[in-house]
Amino acid sequence: MPDVGHNGPPVASEQLKSLIERLETLNAEKAEVAEYIKEVYAEAKGNGFDTKAIRKLVALRKHDRAKLAEDKAILELYASAIGCLDLV
């Protein structure tokens, strides 16, 4: 009979611990990827590229893609609105 004498439910405590660990692992992964990105920019700079321009370029391409997705979404919305989704 475990956990006798505790005030709170032990399962919640375990769950919380697990959540924190998962979050910190994921945060570490994210930081690691960010580090890789910095390294790529450093390499670019080492090869004589203008990193500021590259950053701008990457951002522009990202926004372009987002816009494409948006256009596609609204297109499908229109299409569904007139009951001919299959044509898209």
Add this chain to the structure above:
Amino acid sequence: MPDVGHNGPPVASEQLKSLIERLETLNAEKAEVAEYIKEVYAEAKGNGFDTKAIRKLVALRKHDRAKLAEDKAILELYASAIGCLDLV
């Protein structure tokens, strides 16, 4: 006979293209990890946890770690300032 008739060095163009691709891959990975993090918070909320408190806790632990690293850094800075880095 490659590159005849081009004005700029093609190798730079290839390098740039490669850099862009690597950066976009890494950015996609980062976004994916961020998505996982959101899912964990959603799960936590689904299990009745206070996500605000969890966020605070995670941030606090992160800041604690940062502070430790900072303290260590200033210690080394002081140590080097008095020419006895080996004592650290």
Add this chain to the structure above:
Amino acid sequence: MPDVGHNGPPVASEQLKSLIERLETLNAEKAEVAEYIKEVYAEAKGNGFDTKAIRKLVALRKHDRAKLAEDKAILELYASAIGCLDLV
């Protein structure tokens, strides 16, 4: 006879102008203070101090103060979570 023939409300234009002026004045003040800070660091360097170490020290003291506030915040968060805010 003011404002006859204008399309937009002139009051908004006046307000906007005032806002911009105030913001630019405040920005100038901020830049001025930043300039003083630079001068203090220059003086420190002139007296043989390691400005990097001083910057680190100042930042550290600032972070310490921030951490105290943060600890207090999470304490209150926990307290409210268990319904006893008055005890804090």
Add this chain to the structure above:
Amino acid sequence: MPDVGHNGPPVASEQLKSLIERLETLNAEKAEVAEYIKEVYAEAKGNGFDTKAIRKLVALRKHDRAKLAEDKAILELYASAIGCLDLV
């Protein structure tokens, strides 16, 4: 005769203390001005202005003296170098 028996020069310690104090005072002033700036933006928002647009406007006026055309030119150079659109 003060300071007999100390290893380091006490005057440096005093100087350092003074420097730190002056820096922290100036930093506080800077933070205060920053706070005022935030308040002005809050007031602007309260009066129905788009703060993002105002920030942009202020930034533009501040950097009107800069050479944005140069950045634009190098961007276009890179874009044309990789036939930008083909990658999309």
Add this chain to the structure above:
DNA sequence: AACGCATAAGTAAGAC
């Protein structure tokens, strides 16, 4: 004069 750092601006997400 280029590099890294540190602050500041802008953006996106989450809470109330």
Add this chain to the structure above:
DNA sequence: GTCTTACTTATGCGTT
């Protein structure tokens, strides 16, 4: 839906 808070990006600054 508004509002703040956290994160990301960008610019400028000091240093080497």
